[in-house]
Amino acid sequence: MHCSSCIWLLEHLGKLEKGILRSHTDFIQKELSIVYDPTQTSLRKIVEKLHQIGYPPELNLKQTDKSEKVVRSRSRIYKIGIAGFAFGNIMLLSFPEYFSGGTYHGEDFSRAFGYIILFLSLPVFFYSAGEFLENALLSFRQRTINIDVPIAIGIVAMFLRSSYEILSGSGPGYFDSMTGLVFFMLIGRNFQNKTYQWLSFDRDYKSYFPIAVSRIYSNRQEVVSVNELKVNDRIFIRNLEIIPADVLLISESAEIDYSFVTGESRPVRCEKGDRIFAGGRLNGNPAEVVVQQEVSQSYLTQLWNQSSGKQEYKSGFQKVVEKISRWFVVITLLIAVGSFLYWYAIDFNRALHAFTSVLVIACACALALSAPFTFGNMIRILGKKGIYLKNTNVLEKLADIDTVVFDKTGTLTEAENATVEFDGIPLSPELKKAIADLANASSHPLSRILAKKLKDEGHTNSQLSNVVEKEGLGISGQSKQFFIRLGSSKFLNDSTTYPSGFQTTTVGLQVNGELLGYFKFHNRYRPSASPMVQKLKRDGYILSVISGDHEHERSRLATLIGQEEGLAFEQKPEDKVSYVVGLQQQGKKVMMVGDGLNDAVALLNSHVGLAVAEDINNFTPGCDGILLSKKFGSIGALLAFAKSGQRIIIISFIISLLYNFTGLWFAVQGTLSPVIAAILMPISTSSLVIYTVLASSYKARTLLKDA
Amino acid sequence: MSVILILITCSLLVAGGFLAGFLWSVRTGQFDDDISPAVRILFDDETVPKPIENKIKNPDNV
Numbered sequence: 001m002h003c004s005s006c007i008w009l010l011e012h013l014g015k016l017e018k019g020i021l022r023s024h025t026d027f028i029q030k031e032l033s034i035v036y037d038p039t040q041t042s043l044r045k046i047v048e049k050l051h052q053i054g055y056p057p058e059l060n061l062k063q064t065d066k067s068e069k070v071v072r073s074r075s076r077i078y079k080i081g082i083a084g085f086a087f088g089n090i091m092l093l094s095f096p097e098y099f100s101g102g103t104y105h106g107e108d109f110s111r112a113f114g115y116i117i118l119f120l121s122l123p124v125f126f127y128s129a130g131e132f133l134e135n136a137l138l139s140f141r142q143r144t145i146n147i148d149v150p151i152a153i154g155i156v157a158m159f160l161r162s163s164y165e166i167l168s169g170s171g172p173g174y175f176d177s178m179t180g181l182v183f184f185m186l187i188g189r190n191f192q193n194k195t196y197q198w199l200s201f202d203r204d205y206k207s208y209f210p211i212a213v214s215r216i217y218s219n220r221q222e223v224v225s226v227n228e229l230k231v232n233d234r235i236f237i238r239n240l241e242i243i244p245a246d247v248l249l250i251s252e253s254a255e256i257d258y259s260f261v262t263g264e265s266r267p268v269r270c271e272k273g274d275r276i277f278a279g280g281r282l283n284g285n286p287a288e289v290v291v292q293q294e295v296s297q298s299y300l301t302q303l304w305n306q307s308s309g310k311q312e313y314k315s316g317f318q319k320v321v322e323k324i325s326r327w328f329v330v331i332t333l334l335i336a337v338g339s340f341l342y343w344y345a346i347d348f349n350r351a352l353h354a355f356t357s358v359l360v361i362a363c364a365c366a367l368a369l370s371a372p373f374t375f376g377n378m379i380r381i382l383g384k385k386g387i388y389l390k391n392t393n394v395l396e397k398l399a400d401i402d403t404v405v406f407d408k409t410g411t412l413t414e415a416e417n418a419t420v421e422f423d424g425i426p427l428s429p430e431l432k433k434a435i436a437d438l439a440n441a442s443s444h445p446l447s448r449i450l451a452k453k454l455k456d457e458g459h460t461n462s463q464l465s466n467v468v469e470k471e472g473l474g475i476s477g478q479s480k481q482f483f484i485r486l487g488s489s490k491f492l493n494d495s496t497t498y499p500s501g502f503q504t505t506t507v508g509l510q511v512n513g514e515l516l517g518y519f520k521f522h523n524r525y526r527p528s529a530s531p532m533v534q535k536l537k538r539d540g541y542i543l544s545v546i547s548g549d550h551e552h553e554r555s556r557l558a559t560l561i562g563q564e565e566g567l568a569f570e571q572k573p574e575d576k577v578s579y580v581v582g583l584q585q586q587g588k589k590v591m592m593v594g595d596g597l598n599d600a601v602a603l604l605n606s607h608v609g610l611a612v613a614e615d616i617n618n619f620t621p622g623c624d625g626i627l628l629s630k631k632f633g634s635i636g637a638l639l640a641f642a643k644s645g646q647r648i649i650i651i652s653f654i655i656s657l658l659y660n661f662t663g664l665w666f667a668v669q670g671t672l673s674p675v676i677a678a679i680l681m682p683i684s685t686s687s688l689v690i691y692t693v694l695a696s697s698y699k700a701r702t703l704l705k706d707a
Numbered sequence: 708m709s710v711i712l713i714l715i716t717c718s719l720l721v722a723g724g725f726l727a728g729f730l731w732s733v734r735t736g737q738f739d740d741d742i743s744p745a746v747r748i749l750f751d752d753e754t755v756p757k758p759i760e761n762k763i764k765n766p767d768n769v
Contacts (some may be wrong), residue, residue: 004746011747077733087728089719112712116719298726 154363253426361663424517528633
């Protein structure tokens with residue numbers, strides 16, 4: 001679902017498929033709920049129709065696991081609504097006070113107004129502000145001071161002081177400032193918590209598996225859920241299906257593509273009796289297999305579980321904010337106590353007044369607002385540019401990163417494209433046409449690449465007959481003039497030793513029984529990879545590349561990233577994890593950039609895991625951020641942008657301190673009136689919000705202009 | 708001047724009514740998806756409105 005046309009199409013499904021009574025979209029969740037008449041259509045027909053119009057429903061184990069529908073949290077919206085309601089009405093009722101100091105409408109009115117205000121502010125203090133107070137209590141218990149502590153002190157001081165003033169009739173209180181503050185801070189939190197609900201950042205291995213497989217049971221096939229598979233069950237796997245458990249092959253042979261698990265793009269050929277691991281994808285003819293391990297025990301599942309204990313760490317910036325909050329609390333309390341002691345000798349009431357005024361005015365609202373609005377704005381800008389971060393913490397962590405680890409296959413290289421070179425006698429156009437059509441007839445990945453390349457050159461349409469493919473070995477066919485055979489040396493019965501295997505992937509070409517040469521396949525690097533890598537190196541990041549592939553790309557990779565060290569090949573998923581963890585143990589802050597399931601665990605274990613996806617609605621492993629593959633070149637800009645965010649917040653801290661000093665000037669003298677508080681707070685709040693949003697948008701324009 | 712108190716009570720009741728309406732709308736999920744309803748209202752109605760015929764039959768009503 002991308003746009004309004006999608007909504008139109010999906011909500012008018014009834015026109016395309018009879019029997020659909022009602023269809024309703026949820027754009028945020030990317031969900032479609034359908035009511036249909038089972039006498040006129042079937043679930044299967046609806047799914048087929050959806051597939052046909054380009055909205056294939058996503059079916060996977062993870063969703064069947066969800067026993068109850070996740071109830072979306074609406075409590076913050078309630079809190080904002082109540083705080084806003086109270087803020088507006090209290091402001092209105094306080095207006096006479098601002099202009100006349102309570103003398104205009106007489107004693108009775110100001111008391112009545114006071115009680116109404118007190119009444120209105122109760123739900124704000126006890127409900128809306130609840131999360132600040134709870135967080136502050138929690139951090140007290142853990143003997144740390146987080147950002148909520150100074151906020152809670154301010155709110156409590158305002159509430160007690162104002163309640164006392166109103167109940168004793170000695171003044172109007174600061175409820176207008178208090179409710180306004182709670183209102184703005186809740187909006188800030190809500191702004192910060194913008195999430196991309198339709199993206200899954202926490203997919204695990206289960207999302208990759210089919211939800212059901214065909215089990216062969218006394219010569220009948222029955223469809224069972226993957227979870228119900230038992231050891232020794234015989235199951236039937238079709239072309240392009242993913243094998244959900246560790247199995248033994250019963251059919252004669254099969255070709256398994258483990259690229260999900262290992263990142264190795266070349267399919268593996270298995271013979272009868274071979275063990276096949278979960279996560280492999282069957283290429284070619286259907287196969288029968290016997291389950292060896294239940295799904296929950298498979299190699300892949302264990303690999304996943306073994307390292308799912310990711311340790312949350314605090315970014316350096318969060319530590320800085322914590323430190324500032326701590327000093328803030330200490331200094332505020334010192335000033336408050338100091339002014340209390342100073343005035344105590346002269347006038348007790350004035351001393352109390354000064355004490356609470358300091359706490360009221362020094363409330364760290366700016367401290368609490370600048371980060372949410374800066375990061376919230378940044379994450380929105382990045383979302384528009386095709387970079388989706390899980391939450392604002394990721395932005396803070398990104399600024400700490402000093403080491404970037406890339407996966408090769410599918411990340412630095414393009415998933416589908418490879419360059420093809422022909423080594424041998426030059427080919428005539430007619431021959432090329434025939435080869436293109438022959439390759440087109442095969443579903444092997446290399447054939448597809450070859451067919452695409454020749455088609456792009458304009459070679460297609462010749463008449464072929466007698467096309468015979470031997471799965472995983474080669475294909476042969478007859479055109480008008482040529483009898484062509486394409487395939488491995490084994491298939492061609494060829495004894496010439498052309499460089500096969502580890503150097504490059506090669507496919508031999510035999511025409512009319514004569515070997516003309518071979519096609520060499522190189523993975524193609526993304527065009528944006530090289531400039532991006534140069535930028536990262538200039539900016540002082542340490543780079544590494546880890547790959548599940550063979551070493552044959554080492555020299556090309558070394559020229560691409562301009563260094564010999566930090567390249568690791570033939571890395572299994574667990575090697576990738578230990579590589580990342582090893583760097584972390586050296587004190588490096590590691591960002592891992594990867595794509596497939598084979599990187600998933602490494603992504604989870606790195607400080608920031610960034611997944612590259614061709615289409616954000618497709619497979620993405622669990623990660624902290626999802627990057628559209630066409631935005632691959634902007635990783636360097638992303639890191640610079642994340643760093644600029646911290647500078648913006650530090651500047652806004654300094655601005656907010658200036659406001660606080662102005663307020664303190666009145667507060668320590670014991671002359672802070674509600675009017676001054678009511679003026680100072682909105683000004684400081686709004687000017688900070690405007691500054692942070694403008695500054696981050698400006699930085700986005702300069703730093704992300706190419707993204 | 709005590710009429711002010713009556714007015715304020717009235718205004719608070721009205722405002723409270725709107726607050727209740729807001730809470731109700733959140734509870735019934737009207738804030739969950741803020742994109743598709745905005746688009747949905749722009750879809751053309753499929754049924755052709757009939758009252759036009761009535762107007763022609765009874766010109767007095769116009």
